[in-house]
Amino acid sequence: MRLEPREQAPLGVMVLAPLGAFAASLVFAALLVLWSGADALSTFGLVIKGAAGSSFAILETLTRATPLIFTGLAAAVAFRAKLWNIGGEGQFYLAAVMTVVLGTGLLKLPAPLLVPMLLIGGAMAGAVALLGPAFLKTRFGVDEVVTTLLLNFIIILFVSLLLEGPLKDPMGLGWPQSSKVIPEAALPKLIQGKRLHLGFVIAIVTAFAVWIVNTRMAFGFEMRAVGHNARAAKFLGMPVNTVMLKTAMLSGGLAGLAGVSEVAGLKGNLTLDLSPGFGYAGIVVAMLAFLHPLGVIAAAIFVAGVFVGADAMSRSAGVPSYIADVMVATSLLTMVVAIMFTRYRVLWR
Amino acid sequence: MDAIEIFLTTTLWAAAVRIAAPYVFGTLGELICERAGVLNLGIEGIMTAGAFAGWYTVYAGGDLWTGVLVAALTGAAFGLLHGVLVVPLGLSQHVVGIGITLFASSLTYYSYRVLFPKVTSPPRIVPFEPFAVPYLSEISFFGEVLFHQTPLTYLSFILVGIAAYVLYRTPLGLAVRTVGENPAAVEAQGIDVTLLRIGAVMVGSAVMAIGGAFLTMSAFNAFFFEMVNGRGWICIALVVFGSWRPGKALLGALLFALFDAYQLRLQQLAGQYVPYQLFLMLPFVLSILALIVMSRRAGYPRALMVPYRKGER
Numbered sequence: 001m002r003l004e005p006r007e008q009a010p011l012g013v014m015v016l017a018p019l020g021a022f023a024a025s026l027v028f029a030a031l032l033v034l035w036s037g038a039d040a041l042s043t044f045g046l047v048i049k050g051a052a053g054s055s056f057a058i059l060e061t062l063t064r065a066t067p068l069i070f071t072g073l074a075a076a077v078a079f080r081a082k083l084w085n086i087g088g089e090g091q092f093y094l095a096a097v098m099t100v101v102l103g104t105g106l107l108k109l110p111a112p113l114l115v116p117m118l119l120i121g122g123a124m125a126g127a128v129a130l131l132g133p134a135f136l137k138t139r140f141g142v143d144e145v146v147t148t149l150l151l152n153f154i155i156i157l158f159v160s161l162l163l164e165g166p167l168k169d170p171m172g173l174g175w176p177q178s179s180k181v182i183p184e185a186a187l188p189k190l191i192q193g194k195r196l197h198l199g200f201v202i203a204i205v206t207a208f209a210v211w212i213v214n215t216r217m218a219f220g221f222e223m224r225a226v227g228h229n230a231r232a233a234k235f236l237g238m239p240v241n242t243v244m245l246k247t248a249m250l251s252g253g254l255a256g257l258a259g260v261s262e263v264a265g266l267k268g269n270l271t272l273d274l275s276p277g278f279g280y281a282g283i284v285v286a287m288l289a290f291l292h293p294l295g296v297i298a299a300a301i302f303v304a305g306v307f308v309g310a311d312a313m314s315r316s317a318g319v320p321s322y323i324a325d326v327m328v329a330t331s332l333l334t335m336v337v338a339i340m341f342t343r344y345r346v347l348w349r
Numbered sequence: 350m351d352a353i354e355i356f357l358t359t360t361l362w363a364a365a366v367r368i369a370a371p372y373v374f375g376t377l378g379e380l381i382c383e384r385a386g387v388l389n390l391g392i393e394g395i396m397t398a399g400a401f402a403g404w405y406t407v408y409a410g411g412d413l414w415t416g417v418l419v420a421a422l423t424g425a426a427f428g429l430l431h432g433v434l435v436v437p438l439g440l441s442q443h444v445v446g447i448g449i450t451l452f453a454s455s456l457t458y459y460s461y462r463v464l465f466p467k468v469t470s471p472p473r474i475v476p477f478e479p480f481a482v483p484y485l486s487e488i489s490f491f492g493e494v495l496f497h498q499t500p501l502t503y504l505s506f507i508l509v510g511i512a513a514y515v516l517y518r519t520p521l522g523l524a525v526r527t528v529g530e531n532p533a534a535v536e537a538q539g540i541d542v543t544l545l546r547i548g549a550v551m552v553g554s555a556v557m558a559i560g561g562a563f564l565t566m567s568a569f570n571a572f573f574f575e576m577v578n579g580r581g582w583i584c585i586a587l588v589v590f591g592s593w594r595p596g597k598a599l600l601g602a603l604l605f606a607l608f609d610a611y612q613l614r615l616q617q618l619a620g621q622y623v624p625y626q627l628f629l630m631l632p633f634v635l636s637i638l639a640l641i642v643m644s645r646r647a648g649y650p651r652a653l654m655v656p657y658r659k660g661e662r
Contacts, residue, residue: 001437003658032456036463084443136637140644143589145390145443147640149582150633157633161626283447320462325455332448333430336440 003344017341021334029327038319050312051305057312059196063266065297065304066196067092067275069203070258071282072289072296073210074126078251080214080291081227083134083244087148088255089279090155091129095122095256097159099263100167100178100270103185111184118185118260119202126256127249129155134248138241152279160272169269178270187265199261204297206257211293213250223247255279276307284332290339303328355614362494362607366502369606370567371396373505374560375584376591376598377512378424378553383588384516385549386529386652387435390446392557393581394453395427399558401457404565404572405464407474417501417562424558425551427453432547439656450581458574471571477501499567501559506599508556513595525549529650532657542657557581579633586636590643593650601639608635 030040051061071088078085085091098121107114133147162168163176171179187198214220222243225233234240262274285303289295310324355361375392382389389395403420407413427449434445465472477499486496516522524545528535532542560580565572587605591598609632616628 003439032459032463079444086443086447136641136644140641142637142640142644146582146585146589147637150579150586150636153579153582153633154630157626157630161624164626165624280447280451283444284451287444318466320459320466322455322459322462325451326459329448329451329455333434333445333452336444336448337434337438340438340440 002347003340004347006343006345009342013342017338018335021338022331024334025327025330028330029323032323032326033319036319038317043313043317043319046313046317047306047309049309051309057308059191059194061301061305061308062200063195063197063304064308065300066200066203066265067258067262067278068281068285068300068304069200069207069297070261071255071278072285072300073207073282073293074251074253074255074258075283075286076289076291076293076296077210077214077223077254078130078247079227079286081223081244081247082230083137083227083247083251084143084145085130085133085148085248085251085255086145086283087130087133087151087252087279088258088282089275089277090148090152091126091252091255092259092262092275092279093155093159094129095126095259096263096270096274097162097167097259098122098125098256099185099260100181103181103264104179105182108182109184111186111188114184115187115198115264118264119257122256122260123253124256126254126259127252129256130248130252131245134245138244156272159270163270163272167270176272180268181264185264186268187261195266197261197265199265202257202261203300206254207293207297210250210254214293219243219246255282258282281307281328284328287332287339288335352615352618355611355618359490359493361610361614362490363497364610364613365603365607366494366498367568367606368609369603370498370502370505371560371563371580372584372587372602372606373509373599374563375557375581376587376602377505377509377595378555378557378560379584379588380591380593380595380598381512381525381553381556382428382550383653384529384593384650385525385546385553386532386650386655386657387432387546387550388442388446388654389428389431389449389550389553389557390443390585391427391431391449391453391554392446392584393577393579394450394457395424395554395557396561396564396577396581398427398453398457399424399561400565400576401461401561401572402558403562404474405460407566408472413477413566416566417504417559420558420562421555424561425555427558428551428554429547431554432550435656436546436550437543439658442654461572461574471573473570474566476565476570477567501563501567504559505563509595509599516595526650529652532652536657546657557584560584583632583636586640590636590639592643592648605632605635608632 033040033043050057052058074088099118102121103118107117133144136142136147137144167178169177169179190196222238226240226243230240258278263270281303285296285299288299306327307324310321314321379389379392399420402423403416406416406419431449434440435442479497479499482496486492516526524535524540528542528545536542561577564576587598587601590601612628612631616625
């Protein structure tokens with residue numbers, strides 16, 4: 001068997017490969033559902049109903065998609081430049097810490113000033129969290145995959161330390177949680193009485209902004225060039241290390257925005273279960289989107305739908321909600337295979 | 350007792366050897382994969398799957414060694430998946446590895462919930478008991494530290510010896526080492542690069558999975574969610590620290606475990622002055638520091654993470 005690069009994939013492959021990937025993960029999930037003793041078709045029906053069957057379900061899916069758009073963009077931007085940022089989870093939490101520090105009364109500003117401050121502060125916290133590993137990569141050649149992964153654990157322990165110490169809510173009845181942010185810091189709800197908040201709009205706008213940076217600005221070109229062939233980029237006189245560090249700040253900042261949005265838009269305070277793995281799910285979102293910023297929006301809504309739908313299904317049908325995690329993981333694996341088929345032709349000889 | 354006196358206690362050293370075992374398995378498994386040129390970021394998930402598979406086999410009535418075997422086979426199966434995706438298909442080893450970790454751990458948690466829908470406290474098994482090696486365990490200090498361990502700990506030492514022997518003293522080991530440095534040279538010898546790499550990844554993944562099984566079958570007697578808790582990632586750092594050599598990797602894992610055992614005792618001593626989270630952070634901080642220190646001298650296998658395509662240069 002040999003793989004031969006294609007110039008341009010035929011339309012059929014471009015359409016069939018992702019569909020095949022999706023079908024394969026669906027079949028696998030169906031087998032798992034059958035094993036648990038439930039009926040696969042009705043279970044999937046319940047998942048779809050739970051994700052998109054009512055206006056409540058749709059709003060819930062979009063609310064869950066909001067942080068995933070940010071972490072998905074973070075991964076997409078970094079992976080394009082071959083900066084393997086697996087630290088979205090840590091960057092998310094560090095930004096959430098920053099939001100709570102600034103937003104619980106330290107800054108007494110009206111909402112139109114305070115909210116941008118929180119977004120900037122959180123993005124900076126996320127950027128700093130990735131800058132360390134990126135510096136170690138450019139300066140010492142330390143693999144950033146391992147350092148960002150290890151840093152996730154360090155940051156989460158740091159958050160735990162803060163929540164049992166300086167940031168502990170005095171009114172929290174001993175639970176490790178922070179105080180609520182002040183009303184001026186809260187992102188307004190998009191619809192009165194519903195959970196969907198301004199963070200969703202900011203996420204969409206951010207995705208378009210990243211798309212413009214990617215396609216219309218010199219920095220976007222530099223990131224792609226470094227990712228495609230760092231040595232050639234260096235030969236052309238590109239400051240490869242600087243591009244890497246700038247990419248790290250952008251990527252970390254994007255993951256940070258997810259943390260701000262979850263605290264200021266949804267939960268109001270910081271707890272240790274603020275993120276059910278948004279950082280890791282962002283990697284899947286980015287891959288499902290072929291690393292395209294606008295594709296990230298669609299992929300994030302899809303992944304969020306799987307999670308929200310599976311939660312609802314699990315409550316009524318009793319199939320463990322971990323089926324969602326399995327489906328998301330298998331779609332990642334099948335999708336990377338599908339992407340390969342669009343780039344290479346398989347020759348059997 | 351002050352902070353220095355802890356080092357004079359036999360229990361500290363015995364605990365270090367006990368704590369080291371999952372790291373030894375994990376590091377050795379990762380080392381085997383990387384020596385063949387394949388980074389295996391699936392390690393965290395493969396250890397989780399191994400922990401569950403081994404424990405469940407015993408829970409369902411198998412004996413302990415059958416559990417170890419099932420854990421190893423489970424690991425090898427995930428290794429096969431990783432190998433097929435990254436070797437012949439040449440997909441990104443980073444992305445596929447993370448995917449394998451997500452896949453293996455979510456599949457494990459799903460299986461646990463399907464098999465035990467209603468349990469609140471995790472069901473227990475009778476785990477491996479410490480086994481005093483005749484004669485050797487009577488040596489003062491060393492006997493207590495090294496030869497009063499559970500059988501899986503002895504297995505980890507034996508596997509390090511076997512791996513070192515195979516890698517450096519057999520034609521197979523030479524082929525594995527070469528395929529991680531210069532796959533074209535292996536191809537020229539008429540050996541199939543694809544099969545050799547997939548085989549190495551399967552063996553390495555099986556060893557990692559036994560490391561996971563150590564947690565449920567030797568260190569504890571039950572399966573908990575999140576129980577691997579970053580050990581896999583630390584093993585990846587330990588491979589670099591050990592310069593891709595089994596002996597050095599064993600030493601690194603022991604040193605790391607000694608430090609871990611020490612911080613546990615220090616925590617009891619200084620726990621009221623220093624937040625416990627700082628102690629829990631130390632292993633991760635130490636791993637990053639080890640990576641920085643070793644990065645300058647790191648002799649990466651030259652073809653690590655480079656997919657091999659026949660006839661392509």
